[in-house]
Amino acid sequence: MFRGIRPLLRGSTYAGALFAHGGAFASIPLLVLALLPVLEWRSAPYGVRAALVLVVWAALIGAVGLARPTRRVLIVCARRLLHVPLPDPVAVRRSPSRSGAGTAPPGAAPASPAPAAPSGADRGRTAVWLLLHVALGWAGGLASGVLLLAGLTLPGNWLGAEAGVSLFGWTLRARGGWGSWAAALGCLLLAAVVCVAVTGALRWLAPRLLGPSSAERLALAAERELLLAERNRLAHELHDSIGHTLTAATIQAAVAGEVLSADPVAARAALRSIEESARAALEDLDYVLGVLREEKSGTAPTRTLADLPELLDRLRHAGAEVVPELTGEPAQVQGTLSRAAYRILQEGLTNALRHGAGGPIEVRVAAAPDGLELGVVNRTGAGTGRSPGAFPTSGHGLPGLAERVRLLHGEFEAGPDGPYHWRLTVRLPVRLPA
Structure with a gap:
């Protein structure tokens, strides 16, 4: 009733x-x-x-x-x-043109x-x-x-x-x-x-x-798909930039604290590297927040393979031993592919810092006329001197890398390489300028 x-x-x-x-x-x-x-x-x-x-x-x-x-x-x-x-x-x-169709x-x-x-x-x-x-x-x-x-x-x-x-x-x-x-x-x-x-x-x-109507429902689905893709892209940017910066800054701060009295020069170098990393991460954060607020956030920070030496220097200031192997002409790789390659190496090196067991970290960049190969190899196992929970992770790093590589029509491999090493290998198709 x-x-x-x-x-x-x-x-x-x-x-x-x-x-x-x-x-x-x-x-x-x-x-x-x-x-x-x-x-x-x-x-x-x-x-x-x-x-x-x-x-x-x-x-x-x-x-x-x-x-x-x-x-x-x-x-x-x-x-x-x-x-x-x-x-x-x-x-x-x-609708995208035929020449530009695709994701x-x-x-x-x-x-x-x-x-x-x-x-x-x-x-x-x-x-x-x-x-x-x-x-x-x-x-x-x-x-x-x-x-x-x-x-x-x-x-x-x-x-x-x-x-x-x-x-x-x-x-x-x-x-x-x-x-x-x-x-x-x-x-x-x-x-x-x-x-x-x-x-x-x-x-x-x-x-x-x-x-x-049916057409409007399809348009709504496309709108939701586009928004989801944009959210995933921003999540990748934050994960790659902020995650790497916090990991490197934490290790660099620990190194600076240990050598502050014995080696003030090395301590100052580590602190300067923390400052540079934090400034770069703030630029990325300002850009992402501007996009989320629908403001004019300016040009997106563009870090490419040309910025790789600076990234490796920051890792060295964190106490890591980095062994780069650069072949071909990586500087000739430009545009979206160069930016994606930088982010892939940044994520791989961050994982090596978080989960590695010390020892050298091998970084390989091989640019050829028909492809770009990226690789990061680090030791695994105990003996890092860090507690297992020192760097908690979300578990989105490798899946995010795999998705990024898939969108670029590349090949992705990550896993153990023998009993004591972990290897990350990425192959991307590329056409270098003549």
Whole structure:
């Protein structure tokens, strides 16, 4: 029983009825326009003139529904007053050209959306919604208005007055004390039921006529995919930059503390390396936060293979022994591939610092006309002097590297290399300039 009367107690029910009545009131100027042709055709029978008014009125309402801004306005109103979860119309993104088709590489900016415009089918559904909206508004408004008037008028019979309500030749009059009050209460309840029915009908119609079409649902899925790709890209940037900086800075601070008295020069070098690493990480962080706030964050920090010597120096200041092996012309690798290669080596070296067992860290960069090979090899096992939980990890490093390499159509291998070493090997396709 309580479940049945619960809709009568909700404010959203009457907000929805107000929305329906608002559509009816908004159609009054169109009704006035529809009456103008009839005024010039007074010789026609009354039924013909009434039908003509209805046809012209419906045509004008449908024309308003075909207007482009109408759909967006109705969606916003239905969402707020009917509490129906309707998404905004989605911008249709430009399809990539054949030459550039495929998944955007890491670090690439997302394509900008083209302005959204409702299709002909969507505008037709909007016109049908507006016609039903106005029809329900007028029907519900007249019915609830008559019932409300009856509920306020009938109790006058309690004082012996001759009160009643007449409509279209039908009269409702209650005689007798308590009978008039019961009839009035019944009319008020019926008026509330009409509001519930009108609101329920509009809520049922809204997702079907104002909800996303098949094309819009595909556009919504593409939008979600693009946002997810952008979030993953930013997560990679933060993981690569901030994770490496914190790991290196922690080790460098420990080294500086150990040699502060015995070797002040080495301590100052370690502190200077911490400062440089922190400054670079702050640049990356400012850029990512600017993107998340939808601000103009400036140009994204671009660290490429040309910055590899600086990265290796920071590792040496952390006490690591780095053995680089550079073949070919790595400096000729440019653009997205060079930036991705730097991040891959940065993550591999960070893992070597976190989990390595001391000893030299071998770094290999081999640039050839048809490919770029990257490698990091470090010792594994006990004997680092660090507790196993000194550098907790999220477990996203290697999966993130594998995904980055996959997007670049490369090959990724990571795992033990014998009983005492761990090897990371990446091969990326590249075309060096002639």
